Amino acid sequence: MHDALTRAGRALRVVVLIALALLFLIPFYLLVRNGLATERDITAPDWRFFPHALQWSNLTEVFDDPSLPMGRALLNSTLIAVSTTVGTVVLASLAGYGLARIPYRHANVVFYAILGTLMVPAAVTFVPSFVLVSSLGWISTLRGLVIPTLFSAFACFIFRQYFLGFPKELEDAARVDGLGYWRTYWRIVVPNTRPVFAAVGTIVFIGAWNAFLWPLVIGQDQEAWTVQVALSTFTTAQNLNLHELFVAAAVSIAPLVVVFLLLQRYIVAGVERSGIDD
Amino acid sequence: MTGVTGAAEGAVKDVPGARAAVVPGGFGRPSLGARLLGPQRRNLWFWAFVGPFAIGLGLFTYVPLVWSVYLSFFDAHNTVSPTGEEFVGLDNYASMLTDDAFLGSLGTFLLFTVFIVPATYALSLALALMVNRLRFAQAFFRSVFFLPTACSYVVAAVIWKLSIFNGVRFGLANTVLGWFGADQTAWLSTTDPPWYWLVIVTVRLWLQAGFYMILFLAGLQRISPQLYEAAAVDGARPGWQTFRHITFPQLRATSVAVVLLLVINAFQAFDEFYNLLSDARGYPPYARPPLVYLYYTALGRDQNLGLGSAGAVILALIIAVATVVQARWFGLGRKED
Incomplete structure (x- = not known):
């Protein structure tokens, strides 16, 4: 009796999971379905799960529409996401290493000053940051879009925690061999801690690619639009082409889904290791 | 240290x-x-x-x-370096705190938090519990629930606004309801009842549940199997009893972190509100959380940076107080001493 109940429970759990998984996948399905359908199929009064014909020409049409500068926006997003990722990882890992390993009397003060900014959400800083960036004349420039976002206390914190757990004996041996802090970091620590670099790098990349508020505020000229800003602007256009919008949205998340699926292991490790819960 | x-x-x-x-x-x-x-x-x-x-x-x-x-102490329209003549003392603060729209934005945030925090908490914990015990296809289900994290709020808002909850007949929700003979609903422009909340909350729920599921899965992995064995010896039945007395208390640290993150993220909500609700005519007067309000005040047509700054300072103070209260309440940092 009891066993039968457990077995029934287990089966029910799998059924619920499959139902939830389908529900979670519906938005992705809609993205592809609408992106490859004709406008007529999308707006037809009777719902069809599969459009009459797949219209692959949507993919080229989206790059030819002057009101939706997709090519330029993809280029901007790529430049911004790559430079943000590289910059954040370099700056935060150096700072994390210094905080974890170089004895300094006021290291604690510096650490808490950095950690304190985690408590200051974007809701508070975006108006003042906009003020600063606009007085520097950085509106609609790559540096205005990238530089203010490079200093992630969160990334610094993860690196510091990770380096604290790195076996100290390895570094001590390096020091005895006469390596200074820089060469110990570069030759011993970095090559042996690649997973944390991958984890932080992927998380930062996804965040930079998907960022919306900052690019919206800073990237005001059409030439400075990121993919997200371009899509958002197109959404509110007067005569909206649904198939074009959806194929553009699908194109915008395609690189990310690939990166995500390939590097998921590192992202999961990074999320788990963020150490916020211990 | x-x-x-x-x-x-x-x-x-x-x-x-x-x-x-x-x-x-x-x-x-x-x-x-x-x-x-x-x-x-x-x-x-x-x-x-x-x-x-x-x-x-x-x-x-x-x-x-x-x-x-x-x-925040100056009447700074369109300028970031006001002159002494434009000094207005605490006027910006006074007008912020008596501005119904600003107070309304705090109310919107509170309402949003009341919806989104328990919903995400419950869903992500349930997903973690179900996925954790799976003997097959665990990686597959984990990936499926985690995948929306890769999606931007802009793309998600496009799907929700123009496909799932499109107010016309070909919207998915209206189609499904139509099968049961229900009338069409204009999901985003109906304020009575406020259906737009359903749209706003489900976007975020879909997008972030997987992230918190990962946090809960990590928490579940850390619970010692011996605790479950001991509970079984003591006669606790698997299922609700074990969850109530072992799993849930053991997840306390994770739960605290999840709730704190959910609240702070709800406070910063902007992307989905902006992309779901604004259209060619602008943003409707309802459902403006603090960040949306600040965006239109400080960066809108008259660029009132003094007033916007006062709003930012007030928000900062609210967050500081809320963080201290929450930390005290949950006893964070106690073990560090």
């Missing part, structure tokens, strides 16, 4: 020549330069590593904050 520093110092002493650089007490004071550099130029090295990051963080977080506090 101190333990680590001490260990590092102990280790350094074994290095030849390190002794000479360490300042011995009472043997004459080293020069100012030597003291600034520190033993083995460690201070120099520390700042070489930490300096670029710390300076950037100071420049792009602390400087704007201070500047914002300064601006």
